[in-house]
Amino acid sequence: MNLRFSRKAVLSVVAAASALLLGWLVTSQGPLAPTRVTVATVQQGPLLASTFGIGTVEARRSYALAPTMASRVARVLVDQGDTVAAGQLLAELDPVDLDDRVASGRLGAQRAASAVRAAQAQLAEAQSRAQVAVASARRSAELRARGFFSQEATEAKQQEANAATAAVDATTAQLAAARRDHERVLADVAGVGKLRDQARLVSPVDGIVSARLVEPGSTIVAGQAVLQVIDPTSLWVRARIDQGQAGGVRVGQSAEIVLRSDAKRVYPGEVKRVDWLSDSVAEERVVNVGFTAIPDALSIGDLVEVTIGIAELPAALWLPAAVKRVDRQDGVWRIKDGRVTFHPVEVGITTLDGRSQILAGLAIGDEVVVHSEQALQPDAKVSVVATLVGARR
Numbered sequence: 001m002n003l004r005f006s007r008k009a010v011l012s013v014v015a016a017a018s019a020l021l022l023g024w025l026v027t028s029q030g031p032l033a034p035t036r037v038t039v040a041t042v043q044q045g046p047l048l049a050s051t052f053g054i055g056t057v058e059a060r061r062s063y064a065l066a067p068t069m070a071s072r073v074a075r076v077l078v079d080q081g082d083t084v085a086a087g088q089l090l091a092e093l094d095p096v097d098l099d100d101r102v103a104s105g106r107l108g109a110q111r112a113a114s115a116v117r118a119a120q121a122q123l124a125e126a127q128s129r130a131q132v133a134v135a136s137a138r139r140s141a142e143l144r145a146r147g148f149f150s151q152e153a154t155e156a157k158q159q160e161a162n163a164a165t166a167a168v169d170a171t172t173a174q175l176a177a178a179r180r181d182h183e184r185v186l187a188d189v190a191g192v193g194k195l196r197d198q199a200r201l202v203s204p205v206d207g208i209v210s211a212r213l214v215e216p217g218s219t220i221v222a223g224q225a226v227l228q229v230i231d232p233t234s235l236w237v238r239a240r241i242d243q244g245q246a247g248g249v250r251v252g253q254s255a256e257i258v259l260r261s262d263a264k265r266v267y268p269g270e271v272k273r274v275d276w277l278s279d280s281v282a283e284e285r286v287v288n289v290g291f292t293a294i295p296d297a298l299s300i301g302d303l304v305e306v307t308i309g310i311a312e313l314p315a316a317l318w319l320p321a322a323v324k325r326v327d328r329q330d331g332v333w334r335i336k337d338g339r340v341t342f343h344p345v346e347v348g349i350t351t352l353d354g355r356s357q358i359l360a361g362l363a364i365g366d367e368v369v370v371h372s373e374q375a376l377q378p379d380a381k382v383s384v385v386a387t388l389v390g391a392r393r
Helices: 002-028 098-146 151-197
Strands: 035-041 043-059 062-065 071-076 089-093 200-202 207-212 227-230 235-242 254-259 262-279 284-291 303-320 324-326 329-336 339-344 346-350 355-360 367-372 382-388
Touching (some): 043 346, 043 355, 089 227, 254 284, 303 367
Parallel strands (some): 035 382
Antiparallel strands (some): 035 367, 207 227, 235 284
């Protein structure tokens, strides 16, 4: 009897302990257990809202040097990386017959100039004859009036004067035609000379040769680039910013540039241009950022990371990554009597590290949930396991 009683007592104790353990597990570790959360308090301090993008280094002013006619490359005098001056000869094409056409045009211009001088001499001679003929006709008319000259002789002198005057008009027209022909020949010579100059590719600016695209002996078509020259003072970053974060980007805002080739250094910059044309497929907008001081050994096409400061507040209420969106309403989870409620707030700027400016709905020191083990629902039981303290800029 004592043995049986002892066994029953032990089994009763074990069953009670198991029930207590099971209840504890269900209420503390199981589905009925409160969700463990981390809370933080509303802080006040400086906030810097920024946006981030990836881009490449490009030259704002880049020049592709190409001929306006098909030809063969005779020589290329520079190579990639060479520094060149404005007006410096960089490459030359085979002029084919252009030199001969220039020489022929000059000879034609000399001939036209000689024709002008001959026409001028003929005009001077015609004017002299006309003066003599007109004077003779006038004297004949005077003598005829006195009866010393016959009518037939007077009319003959007048006819000679009229013919001489007409000759002056004809030689004047010939001189004008000769001058126009001379001008035409000179224009032809100038046109051929310009065409000949197109065979000489010169640098438009003080710059650097960024690409040598053909070699001597290559045949190229009109418009095909032989060399590319960039203005090294015009290097900037062509960055792509998410459209959702690009709304606050403006020309003149400060930026930080980090080169992938030199990730340990941060270069200051400034937004120079915001493109009007966005990429609707990638949902990005192109922002051009210039360097405050262009780094040494910077190369075209370098991949960079750009951070643009779009707003800075010296003293703002903020929370670290606590704002949620429920039923199209921004808000935070607050704890009351061990349970959570959703509390709407009005949010201002948001920083890259997730901190949000609170415009309305909370005060300094209010506690809110910033992290939970699982998604929260209204009136859910929670247990605070940690509290975030301190603020970061």
